Amino acid sequence: MFPNLLLKRAYLTPERTALRFGEEAWTFQQLYNEANEFAEKLHAKGIQPGMRIAILSSSNAELVIAIHGCLQLGCELVMLNERLSEVELNYQLHDSKPNILLVDNYEREINYNQRFSFHDIHNNKRKVYAMERDWPKSRTISIMYTSGTTGSPKGVRQSLENHAMNATGSALHLGIHPDDCWLCVVPLFHISGFSILMRSVLYGMTVSLHTKFDPEKVVDEILEGAATRMSLVAVMLQRIVSVLENRNQYFPDSFQSILVGGGPVPLSYLERAIERNIPVLQTYGMTETASQTTTLSSEDAIRKLGSSGKPLFFADVRIDGEEKMGEICIKGPHxxxxxxxxxxxxxxxxxxxxxxxxxxYLDEEGYLFVVDRRSDLIISGGENIYPAELEQALVKHPAVVEAGVTGRQDDKWGQIPIAFVVVKELVSIEELAAFMKTQIASYKLPKEYYFIEELPRNGANKLVRRELLNLI
Structure with missing residues (x-):
């Protein structure tokens, strides 16, 4: 058994700030009080412990209160991605079969037989429920659907033990400071965002929540010294670095680290971040592991540039295959x-x-280097070509902001690599092709280049390579 997370945290540090959103702030005691009230109003609607509740909402304070309220009532949460289409959302609702759907507003173009808005719940009467002081560690806290990059999305159960052990492993790795504040610009429906809420109640840490990612606002808040950590994907890091470069500013020493996940990070991004005093720790994890599995230590950030680090304390990693490079396998209570x-x-x-x-692959010291998705591998003339390697080479060109590479069927070679680039200034295909010849082996060179406005990304901001060919 584990303690009721928010109840225990409100008891330990009731006056410590739990949440900042806009101009408002909540202590842990205030957050518990509002979550408990939300739970009682849900209970008055007939919601019982053990029921499954789907939530479709932007990241805001109401959502945080609703999440904790549902957990207080003992319900399973299905976190729906608000960026999905109606068809995709209907699939997940049909698949998960929640007892009710909670939405932040009725403008959402999604119907469900039992649907309530946050406003409906707030306007309801209260009904006392049997609050549990202890929670079984096997209890399902959240259900999140995989991004579907390799087929139909799967609904992943994330237990209390999964979340708690992941957060504990992260704390043992990064350390906990009493003035820590995690700047949350990743969506709460994604594991990277939800895990920040879990860390908050376990650590007694403040969360500064933003509905959307605005690199200018992020830089301003960090320069003010109001945040010490944050989580991002590579494209977001690039935009923060660009803001600092344009302003000729640097992060203060009070800022502890940016965790960057969601796929391999181009080395050029990491090198530019180092120049702006941004402590970047590349990390590797997934929906099935309740966030992090490996994270690079700050002292190794330069020595092991490009690595996702070693496994967290309770995690283990091995490579499956006869060669040095192979499929990454993970074991642990998370x-x-x-x-x-x-x-x-x-x-x-x-x-x-x-x-x-x-x-x-794991290097000789046991550091993990993530190369690519197995499903995105391009096999051309019998040679393995990893799209991420080509993308990293492309973004080294000063005119290229982002790049995506995918394979296209070819009668002669089986597959050939095709490159899609987002640029910030005029550059010719001939110039890019000549540049790439200086970066990678000839058999890996993209056979075609396309200039596009933006890369296709999913709700977690991950590049969806299989959609690139649709842009031709």
């Missing part, structure tokens, strides 16, 4: 025990190990 809905029969673990579908 790994999910199963799925729901259509994927319920699928067992995530094989002999205790989660096979991730990602390709990587």
């Amino acid at each position: 790994v999910t025990k199963g799925y729901i809905g259509a994927a319920e029969s699928k067992k995530p673990l094989l002999n205790g190990w989660l096979h991730t579908g990602d390709i990587g």
